[in-house]
Amino acid sequence: MQISRIASPLKLLTIALKVGRVTKKYPFGPPLLTESFRGAISIDPAKCWGCGACTLVCPPNALTMRLEGEKIVLEYFKGRCIFCGMCADTCPANAIIVTKEFELAATSVEDLKEDVIHKMSKCAICGKPFVATAEIRDVMKMQPITEEYANICPECRKKRAVKAFGMRFGAST
Numbered sequence: 290m291q292i293s294r295i296a297s298p299l300k301l302l303t304i305a306l307k308v309g310r311v312t313k314k315y316p317f318g319p320p321l322l323t324e325s326f327r328g329a330i331s332i333d334p335a336k337c338w339g340c341g342a343c344t345l346v347c348p349p350n351a352l353t354m355r356l357e358g359e360k361i362v363l364e365y366f367k368g369r370c371i372f373c374g375m376c377a378d379t380c381p382a383n384a385i386i387v388t389k390e391f392e393l394a395a396t397s398v399e400d401l402k403e404d405v406i407h408k409m410s411k412c413a414i415c416g417k418p419f420v421a422t423a424e425i426r427d428v429m430k431m432q433p434i435t436e437e438y439a440n441i442c443p444e445c446r447k448k449r450a451v452k453a454f455g456m457r458f459g460a461s462t
C-alpha cells in the first residue's frame with residue numbers, strides 16, 4: 290500500500306518528464322484551435338430566408354426573431370451562444386457557418402448582437418405581413434408552387450380551402 294502511494298507520483302513524474310510541456314502560453318502565444326473547434330457562428334444575410342428554424346433549435350435562445358413593423362429581424366446574441374452548431378446543422382438555406390472565433394470580449398452588450406433584417410411579404414388576400422419575402426423567393430425555386438399560392442397567408446389559405454370544399458359538396462356559400 291505504502292509503496293504504491295510513492296510509486297504513483299514517481300510514475301507520473303516520469304511520464305511528465307517524457308511528454309514535456311503540454312500547456313499553451315495563450316494569450317502570450319497563439320491559442321490551440323483544433324480542426325473540430327467550434328466558435329461563434331456567422332450568418333450570411335444574402336442566403337438567409339428569415340424562416341426562423343435556427344431560433345427553434347438554439348438551446349440558450351442566442352438566436353431570436355422579432356417583428357418590427359413590416360420587417361422581421363433575426364437577432365444573434367453572441368453573449369448567450371454556447372457554440373454548439375445546432376443552428377448551422379438545421380438551417381435549410383446553409384446560411385450559417387461555425388467559425389473559430391472565440392475572443393468575444395466587448396465593452397458593450399450591444400456590440401455582441403447582430404441583426405439580419407428581412408422585408409415581409411403581405412398576404413394577397415387580407416394584406417397582413419406574414420412571411421419574409423426571401424423565404425417565398427427561395428422556396429418557390431425549390432417547390433412547384435405558384436406565386437398565387439405562395440403569396441397567401443396560412444389563415445386565408447385555410448379559409449379558401451374550406452370554401453372550395455363547401456362548394457364542391459353543395460354548400461350555399
Ligand code: SF4
Pocket residue numbers: 330346347348349350351352369370371372373374375376377
Ligand atoms: S451555435 Fe448553438 S447556441 Fe450558438 S446560436 Fe447556434 S444553436 Fe444557438
Ligand code: SF4
Pocket residue numbers: 332336337338339340341342343344363379380381382383384385
Ligand atoms: S434561413 Fe437559416 S439563418 Fe436564416 S432564419 Fe432560417 S434557419 Fe435561420
